[in-house]
Amino acid sequence: MTLSNANVRAILNQVKSPSGQGLIDSDLVRALTVDSDAIRFVIEAATPEEAQALEPVRQAAVEALKAQTSVPVSAVLTAHGPSKPVPSLKVGRHPTPQAGPQSVPGVKRIIAIGSGKGGVGKSTVSSNLAVALARKGKKVGLLDADLYGPSQPRMMGVSGKPKSNGNDMIEPLSAHGVTIMSLGLMVDPDKAVIWRGPMLMGALQQLLGQVAWGELDVLLIDLPPGTGDIQLSLCQKTNLSGAVVVSTPQDVALLDARKALDMFKTLKTPVLGLVENMSTFHCPNCGHEAHIFGHGGVADAAKELELPFLGALPIDLDTRLAGDSGTPIAAGDCDMAQSYANLAQRFIDGGIV
Numbered sequence: 001m002t003l004s005n006a007n008v009r010a011i012l013n014q015v016k017s018p019s020g021q022g023l024i025d026s027d028l029v030r031a032l033t034v035d036s037d038a039i040r041f042v043i044e045a046a047t048p049e050e051a052q053a054l055e056p057v058r059q060a061a062v063e064a065l066k067a068q069t070s071v072p073v074s075a076v077l078t079a080h081g082p083s084k085p086v087p088s089l090k091v092g093r094h095p096t097p098q099a100g101p102q103s104v105p106g107v108k109r110i111i112a113i114g115s116g117k118g119g120v121g122k123s124t125v126s127s128n129l130a131v132a133l134a135r136k137g138k139k140v141g142l143l144d145a146d147l148y149g150p151s152q153p154r155m156m157g158v159s160g161k162p163k164s165n166g167n168d169m170i171e172p173l174s175a176h177g178v179t180i181m182s183l184g185l186m187v188d189p190d191k192a193v194i195w196r197g198p199m200l201m202g203a204l205q206q207l208l209g210q211v212a213w214g215e216l217d218v219l220l221i222d223l224p225p226g227t228g229d230i231q232l233s234l235c236q237k238t239n240l241s242g243a244v245v246v247s248t249p250q251d252v253a254l255l256d257a258r259k260a261l262d263m264f265k266t267l268k269t270p271v272l273g274l275v276e277n278m279s280t281f282h283c284p285n286c287g288h289e290a291h292i293f294g295h296g297g298v299a300d301a302a303k304e305l306e307l308p309f310l311g312a313l314p315i316d317l318d319t320r321l322a323g324d325s326g327t328p329i330a331a332g333d334c335d336m337a338q339s340y341a342n343l344a345q346r347f348i349d350g351g352i353v
């Protein structure tokens with residue numbers, strides 16, 4: 001039987017780690033690849049001693065998968081070094097003064113992904129675009145700057161507190177070929193973030209400057225919706241290559257998108273292009289095409305404002321389900337994955353990435 005990435009994760013989560021949690025929930029699995037000819041993953045422990053103790057768990061995980069598929073399974077144990085202290089870095093402080101807009105060492109381009117209105121799919125587009133660019137060979141980072149409602153950990157399927165690299169820098173997490181960091185990984189997920197502007201700006205500064213992003217072709221920043229403190233702070237304090245605005249074709253969303261575009265113009269952040277999300281709906285039963293939120297409005301707005309139109313993405317049940325399951329649709333090989341691959345190619349061909 002051919003197993004999907006989600007099937008494999010579910011099977012691995014049935015295998016208990018020494019903490020009593022499933023292997024996925026206890027955040028021990030790294031670099032999971034599920035291909036038609038092989039399933040591979042790494043079980044990463046904190047110390048070599050812990051790795052040794054996990055050998056029976058590794059064997060149990062391999063056996064559990066082999067019981068469900070004839071595809072060869074390989075799993076290796078690694079330790080990321082001797083025990084390290086938890087980061088002394090505590091996210092949630094006021095910003096420190098900085099001379100001017102900052103770059104992130106090793107990161108070639110920083111692109112903010114914004115929207116005027118909430119819920120138009122900005123986080124979905126950010127995560128899928130990140131995965132699609134990574135599949136095209138780009139080194140991609142994804143920073144979830146939606147500090148009030150961070151959704152990237154769930155959409156990218158990462159959990160567990162990031163660790164310190166011993167130099168007061170946080171090691172980001174990685175999934176689907178993308179390097180990820182989110183405030184959602186640093187704070188209690190059940191507690192609402194109730195911070196005022198300066199605290200949010202301090203957190204953003206830390207997520208950019210105190211995360212060991214490494215060498216990246218591009219860092220995508222998933223902004224919160226609207227035109228608030230975080231957008232202002234990011235545009236003024238960071239050397240952005242530019243911003244991409246996501247909108248649905250609906251009039252109210254477009255009205256808000258125009259406000260976001262106006263904000264970027266005022267802050268002199270170049271707008272690299274517009275993306276239309278939830279563009280059309282293809283009924284899976286009868287093939288009828290419906291325009292639930294309208295159609296073509298974003299392309300028209302781009303034309304009017306003389307901005308590049310980067311593409312239209314349909315409204316699609318599997319996209320939503322994939323986001324909820326932690327494996328973005330762009331990681332697979334369906335039509336939607338191809339749409340995201342095309343979008344990523346347009347970013348590359350247009351010299352955006």
Ligand SMILES: Nc1ncnc2c1ncn2[C@@H]1O[C@H](COP(=O)(O)OP(=O)(O)OP(=O)(O)O)[C@@H](O)[C@H]1O
Pocket residue numbers: 115117118119120121122123124125146149151224225277278313314315316317319320321323324
């Ligand atoms: N093309 C699509 N087809 C179907 N569902 C989608 C699509 N794009 C996004 N969604 C779903 O719509 C919901 C909102 O999407 P998402 O969280 O990406 O929006 P957002 O603009 O980042 O929202 P927020 O304002 O909360 O940050 C999610 O449940 C997501 O799975």
